[in-house]
Amino acid sequence: MGMGASIVLGAIADDFTGATDLANNLVRGGMRCLQVIGVPQEEIDLADIDAVVVALKSRSCPVEGAVNDSLAALDWLQKQGARQLFFKYCSTFDSTDQGNIGPVADALLEALGYSQTVMVPAFPINGRTVYQGHLFVGDRLLNDSGMQHHPLTPMQDADLVRVLSRQTPHSVGLANRTVLVQGADATRTHLMMLADQGVRHVICDSLDEQDLEILAEATVAMPLVTGGSGLGQALPAQYRAQGWLDTISEPGRLSPATGGALVLSGSCSQATLAQVKDFLAKHPDGGFALDPLALAEGGKQQELALAFARQRLSAQAPVLLYASAVPDKVGAAQQALGVERAGALVEEALSQLAVKLVDEGVGRLLVAGGETSGAVVSALGITTLRIGAQIDPGVPWTQTPMAGREAPLSLALKSGNFGGVDFFTRAFEVLV
Structure with a gap:
């Protein structure tokens, strides 16, 4: 176990810049954050750290490798006492029909012994929104945004329920904006209803920051959440409301730059x-x-x-x-x-x-x-x-x-x- 107190959030990111993206929003939300490159092999001082993001290179590698690396990261984060786990992937849901979002999420849920998680890729401030389960980049559907030409993970379908259903044998459902506008309690109830129906993965609509705040409140007690970094900025307020996180001044302060x-x-x-x-x-x-x-x-x-x-x-x-x-x-x-x-x-x-x-x-x-x-x-x-x-x-x-x-x-x-x-x-x- 790392030196210092237990961390509040432990995140597993499927690439390096995505990890930094999430860590950035956690700092903006008021958490002192450390990004580690791969699963640490040595003891790390976490005495003044609230969140740790493990950066993997698992977005486009073979599924088996992505799953194994993610499970190793999960094991390490659990040993650091993380209260909640976060699987971070790109806000454009970069993946193929073989994975790796679905298989990794399945493996993490099974390791945690839990039956459901949410999928919240939206990052509205960067133009990534989800409506009726369809991902938009600005005013364009994902498959008409330029991402259809990505050399490794061409995204040719904007319907995330359909995309994810090709990656997992488990049921995929939707929490649309009609539910979200009713508030966190109604959203939580909807998620529980879907869980009773055997729905493991829930794609969540999100058009603005308020939607993300509602989702953060509705899911703060979930052992595992997944998505883009937009949700990461909304979660710290919920951790403070739970009494897990103090108010911290200058969580992102660095040394003077040189060179x-x-x-x-x-x-x-x-x-x-x-x-x-x-x-x-x-x-x-x-x-x-x-x-x-x-x-x-x-x-x-x-x-x-x-x-x-x-x-x-x-x-x-x-x-x-x-x-x-x-x-x-x-x-x-x-x-x-x-x-x-x-x-x-x-x-x-x-x-x-x-x-x-x-x-x-x-x-x-x-x-x-x-x-x-x-x-x-x-x-x-x-x-x-x-x-x-x-x-x-x-x-x-x-x-x-x-x-x-x-x-x-x-x-x-x-x-x-x-x-x-x-x-x-x-x-x-x-x-x-």
Whole structure:
């Protein structure tokens, strides 16, 4: 068991940026939060921590691996005394017909000996809402939002009851907004009725913050809740109402930031592509594009990128190293190299660049893309992240101690779909 008092919330996130997204909202809700990378193998001091988010890389791995890793995380969190468990996945419900949301949720419920959980992916402030069980991104259904082109988890159906029913043999039901507007008691009663009917997974409508507050109140006594990070911001108030959590001033306070600033981008989402374009418009000589086809030919392009970054950093100029590209270009690389190899080449290159440049003095590092963030964090040997202030909804600055460095590394891990157009420049302006 970790040092210190029992934690209030223990969360299991299926990717690195998703973990940070949830942790950010927990801090905004008033909880002191630590993100751990994988299941800790050593004792961790949790004396001043209210919530721990275990970041896994289980979103698109084989189902068996996702289940095993999630169960290991559950076991560790239970040993830390977590009062409630949270399975965190993307607000766009990223998954395939084989999983991994359904199988992992089933495994967690069975391990806990409980018969029902809720599915609350909505994150209204970021434009993710659910109505009549259908997921919207802004004013578009999920399958018409650009997510239908995702290279690993193409989302081609917005009906989440239908999507989840393909992933689990158990019954999937709906708590629609007609129920939610009646309040937390009516919502809780509806969930109990569905449980009596054998419904294991309940997709929940959510159009705004009030809906999430109602759901948090209705589900605070559930051993396990699941969803996106929107629900995470509503839960701390319920923990305080239960007497589990004190009011805490500055739950996201970090040490002063130092060192050079670097942006690494591997995401090909529409939001990240717009952020790359904005950065290059402001700093025409500030970006270096990595091409999987060139990377496959050897280390020359990576060496050129390293030299480019060193020159920019020595001049204290903004620098962006990116493999973000439009779908046609990504598709061509995947066709030539294979989907897995194309992605692996980019992740390996960006990870190696991160290690070298951090070792040479970069102290403020922004990484765009869930898979890229996971690869970079692993390459740097990072095991814990203290969660700080929000940059944009779903993306905070974090800090982690680094061997041989007096000051911690400031790190922002951005999900591909998150952040405003000017994120790559404004992020460093809000870091103090």
